[in-house]
Amino acid sequence: MRDLGGIPVVGGIVRPRLVYRSASLAKLDGPDEAAFARLGITTVYDLRTAAERDGAMDHLPEGTRTVWLDVVADEPDNIAANIPTLLADPAALEHTLGEGRADKYLADANRALVSKPSARIAYRRFYLDLIDEQRTGAALFHCTTGKDRTGWAAASLLLLLGASQNDVRSDYLQTNTDLAPALQPILDALTAQGVNIALLQPILGVQDSYLDAALNEVHSRYGTINDYARAGLGLTNQQIDALRNRFVSTA
Incomplete structure (x- = not known):
């Protein structure tokens, strides 16, 4: 997980210690749970499907509020949400991701994050809750691996x-560095089981092309990122301003 605070924006920086991103919090315990509690995170936005959450619910300090936003509810075949199933079936993995199909699947999946109805509904709720005046404390959002929906x-x-x-892309690609140590034991175990892990590289990391696919979808369907927020998510100019007022530090 990491704090988005400190990233430069027009007129200032993202306020530190107010909004975090992460992978699944299902195994948060011991010293990590105590460290998490000290961050003052009071709201967690869970972007996973029901199937992903089943048996892997977030383990959070008592009193932490969870908001469930199923981004890919209308995409039952979304790869990001079906990684565990694919890993359990090497033949299905080869059929789905082999011969260069993985990159296309991931680009399509990231375009869908911009345009699919369930994604637009989920991200609209995400933003409206972020700016809710009744919400206090810091916020964190995550999916399973913390790379596509997140x-x-x-x-x-x-x-x-x-x-x-450029700064957005830098944060986006930082996920590869952050995930690598946690993924290596998994990759080693899969190799021992005969899984072709070369097929997994595109789905266990991020690439410039994935972000570009989402940004191109924004531009082709809406125009600017503000147009996406207004026309795609139904946010008003006042709500977009409220987001900036809450999360941008000009000091």
């Missing part, structure tokens, strides 16, 4: 706050 939540948020596309 990646677009972070990218769109940073762009709406006024971050440059």
